[in-house]
Amino acid sequence: MPLIYRFSRFVFSLFLLFFLPLESSGQTSWSKSYEHAVVVTAEEQASQVGSKILQQGGxxxxxxxxxxxxLAVTLPRAGNIGGGGFMVLHLSDGTNVALDFREQAPLEADADMYLREGEYVPKLSRTGGLASGVPGVVDGMVNAHRKYGSLPFKELVEPAIELAQQGYRLSYKQAQYLNHYAKQFRNYRGSxxxxxxxxxxxWQEGELFQQADLARTLQRIADHGRAGFYEGTTADLLVREIQQQGGIMSHKDLKNYKSVWRNPVKASFMGYDLFIMPxxxxxxxxxAQILEMLKSYELREMGFNSAAYIHLVTETMRRAFADRAHFLGDPDFVDIPQRKLLAPSYNERRMETFNPEKASASDQINQGDIPFPESSETTHYSIIDQKGNAVAVTTTLNGSFGSKVAVSxxxxxxxxxxDDFTAEPGEPNMFGLIQGKANAIEPAKRMLSSMSPTIVTKNDSTRMVLGAAGGPRIITATLHNFLNRAVFxxxxxxxxxAPRFHHQWMPDTLYYEQFGLSADTKKQLKKRGHALGSSDNLGRAHTIFIDEAGLKYGAADPRSDGAAAGF
Incomplete structure (x- = not known):
């Protein structure tokens, strides 16, 4: 029955898309409006926790x-304290800032650590002790609180401690995820x-799930802040587990980890300003590149998800992902030509080979010509408070349940x-992404990410808080949500x-959601030369939209069990 319910929920969303007028301002069961503040996450209890903090004056x-x-308690496949992520903030005073708490490679890491006798061994970067980067979540949360928090830090951890101690009832999907990965969990004692x-x-739907050891770990963080995770008992347990599983992470790695404040990338499109995690x-x-490439085209006149629209946007995706593979990496280690990549003239040149009647071949699309000498499993949540401060956070373990190693x-x-590093040039990672030397493994380097928390303003007022989960599909899902609102x-x-589509340059496949395209549209796309592939879903986005009157809509993606809460 639950499977039928979720399938019906998504099909009903398609019905709404095609039969409700695009100008409608109504609500659906997964889009709720609030006057003062709203929290949208991938899990209902976490949304309720955030809403209560706001109601308490936070x-x-x-x-x-x-x-x-x-989320580290109620969504263990993605919510975490053993991973990392990004936070983008737009404050009511106009400040825009980003916090990078992405994981780092251990100090003993090297570019050949996943090669055995000269051959790349993918499983070494995906499961077990060698797969983990140094976690950044706890340092990131402490850093964010130190600079912008208002309530005592301990009070913010207490709801999670209570959920872990007292337990919560598993949803159907939570139970199914745990059961699906049980075989892999059995490879590790803690798991x-x-x-x-x-x-x-x-596990059964409705079964009580308690986590006593996690509650004690969270209590140490509540009591001691950063030191409660990166030093003392938790650090000892973490390093022991990693090394027992053949990993190389050390106490020095944990002690040296620091989250970093950065400036968001700003893009402008149709009167909107987007502030995106850099x-x-x-x-x-x-x-930003895709939007720049699209500026000269009349998207609305093409029609939502028409063959012409999909073809055009796909071709911009193809070019942006090709540039991603070549140029991008940790800015503290590689020289990213950001200004040139975002320049209108550069993106105009990228579209010179665009043919409205024919798909490009990805093996004929390389990175653009930039003269350097001249100058996942993931979860996203969106929050806006009663004073207008907005926060977009995307956090991840990468694969579902990460390395499958739980710390005993x-x-x-x-x-x-x-696995998000370039383990071997030319070899795809677990999401099929081809990556280049800029993202090669180096000690203490941050791996490239697709996570894209974004805050959108118009006339200096927040209009959208965006982001998604789903590996490289995060980028395109976030883009679609923005275009759906701004253009259509x-x-x-x-x-x-609304149904999404996705292209990431390699593999050379245009993915679309089942039931999302008409037979005629698919026929026209194939005629243009696109290789099509269907997908169960292309990202999970938990979004906030604010109308011109200031009414706040929390929109949870019907592709997941997400929920909005607010007042």
Missing amino acids: NAVDAAIAVQFA TNYFIPEHNED PPSSGSIAI GAGFFLNNEM NMEPGQAVS
């Missing part, structure tokens, strides 16, 4: 911190102890973010549920 940053720790039920049968997020450059005695999963004036529920 600001958007306070709520984001509380949500992050709550078996925490995530395989004592009765040794499948590198090592690749989404900022890619989305501490109760949390470690990430497998090392879709109401919030329609904008987040």
